[in-house]
Amino acid sequence: MGKIVAIANQKGGVGKTTTAVNLAASLGVLEKKVLLVDADPQANATSGLGNDPESDLPGTYQVLEHQLKASEAIIASSTPHVDLLPAHLDLVAIEIELVDKVNREQMLAQALAEVKDQYDYIIIDCAPSLGLITLNALTAADSVLVPIQCEYFALEGLGKLLNTINSVRQLHNPNLGIEGLLLTMHDSRLRLSNQVVEEVKTHFQQLAFDTIISRNVRLSEAPSYGEAIIMYDAASKGAINYLNLAREFLLKNEQQEPVTEN
Numbered sequence: 001m002g003k004i005v006a007i008a009n010q011k012g013g014v015g016k017t018t019t020a021v022n023l024a025a026s027l028g029v030l031e032k033k034v035l036l037v038d039a040d041p042q043a044n045a046t047s048g049l050g051n052d053p054e055s056d057l058p059g060t061y062q063v064l065e066h067q068l069k070a071s072e073a074i075i076a077s078s079t080p081h082v083d084l085l086p087a088h089l090d091l092v093a094i095e096i097e098l099v100d101k102v103n104r105e106q107m108l109a110q111a112l113a114e115v116k117d118q119y120d121y122i123i124i125d126c127a128p129s130l131g132l133i134t135l136n137a138l139t140a141a142d143s144v145l146v147p148i149q150c151e152y153f154a155l156e157g158l159g160k161l162l163n164t165i166n167s168v169r170q171l172h173n174p175n176l177g178i179e180g181l182l183l184t185m186h187d188s189r190l191r192l193s194n195q196v197v198e199e200v201k202t203h204f205q206q207l208a209f210d211t212i213i214s215r216n217v218r219l220s221e222a223p224s225y226g227e228a229i230i231m232y233d234a235a236s237k238g239a240i241n242y243l244n245l246a247r248e249f250l251l252k253n254e255q256q257e258p259v260t261e262n
Contacts, residue, residue, distance in 0.1 A: 002035075002119035003253065004112060005179055006141035010164075011157045012128035014149040015184035015213060017044040019245075020125035022219075022238070023145075025228030026246035028081035032120040035074065038087035039108070039137050045125040046086040049077045050226025059086040063111045064094050064136065070111045079228050083119075095132045104132065105172050109140035130164050138165065139172040143179035147213075148200060150186045150193040155200070180252070182245065184213040211245040214238070 007020040017040065024036040038045040039060055043053035051057075057075065062068040063085065070085060077084045098104040112122060124137045138144060144165060148158060158181075169176050181204055187193045201208045213219075219238030222229045229238045 002033075002116045002122050003143070004116065004122040004124065004141045006124040006126055006134075006137040006144045007147065008126040008134060008138065008144050008161070009146050009148070009157070010128060010130045010134075010161055011149075014128075015147040015182075016040075016128065017048060017125050018219065018223075019145070019147050019182060019184065019213070019242075020123050021045050021048045021223075022228050022230065022242040023246055023249065024082050024121075024123045025079045025230050026242045027121055027123075027249070028079050029230055029243070030246055030250065031081060032250070033118070034082045035085060035115065035119045035122045036077070036082060037085045037108075037112070037122060037124040037137075039091075039124050039133050040087060040127040041089060041092035041133075042127070043087040043089065043091070044223070046084065046088075047226065048223040049079060049082070049084055049228065051075070051077075051084065051086055053086070053088050055088070057086060057088075059088050059091070061088060061091045061094055064091075064098065064107045064133075066107070066111070070115045074115065078226075079231055091133070098132055105135050105139045108136035109173075112140055130161075135168065135172070138168045138176060141173070141176060143177040145179040145182060147182045147184045148196075149184055150190075150196040150212075155196065178207055179249075180209045181207050182209050182211070182213065186212045186214050209245065209248055211241060211248050213241045213245070216241070 007016050024034045027034045046053050058073045063070050074083050126134045126137045216238035218233045218236035222232035
């Protein structure tokens with residue numbers, strides 16, 4: 001039975017999609033069977049793996065509407081061992097269309113149940129909001145991985161997100177764990193970046209991943225070529241960072257269950 005991990009933070013620009021795409025690709029390189037679910041109407045994870053978000057292929061929208069089974073919308077990617085459930089711009093309408101439906105928070109969980117045992121890991125790239133699509137992702141997930149940009153304002157929204165996770169536990173998914181907090185866009189030359197790292201690791205301790213994702217030009221370039229960083233430039237600092245994250249992620253999952261924040 002595969003494990004479902006949502007990559008979530010209501011703040012935009014913190015590295016959610018970059019983490020979702022590159023963690024999935026790195027796990028694939030480590031020979032794990034992975035499904036990347038694009039649950040963001042911006043569809044950046046879809047384009048980041050070389051697919052056109054404006055194509056007429058079905059995707060997350062049709063699956064959430066139960067027009068198609070997940071297995072009918074999943075496509076193969078060029079990254080080894082990684083499949084994709086793509087998103088398109090029509091996904092933005094799902095917030096309105098699901099609002100009156102019974103068990104509206106359970107739509108993604110129900111859809112992924114069909115394919116969960118076909119993968120080692122299912123990675124969900126969430127939208128930068130705490131709307132109904134993200135709620136579906138958190139309800140479907142076994143754990144949530146939170147990217148945190150190494151800047152002051154990124155810390156301000158963290159408490160709100162942790163409160164949301166607790167609310168989802170109480171109302172929809174009592175087994176939702178916190179996979180970890182991932183520090184992203186780190187620049188060791190900046191004192192503020194180093195202060196954020198110190199604060200997160202001091203306050204959250206074992207919840208914070210040891211791996212830190214550094215700012216890297218090649219990491220920023222890779223999506224424009226429709227490739228994960230490990231395929232675009234395996235020798236780059238960004239590729240090494242995400243491969244280290246994948247190894248730490250696997251080690252953590254072999255040793256223990258996700259930590260639950262009380």
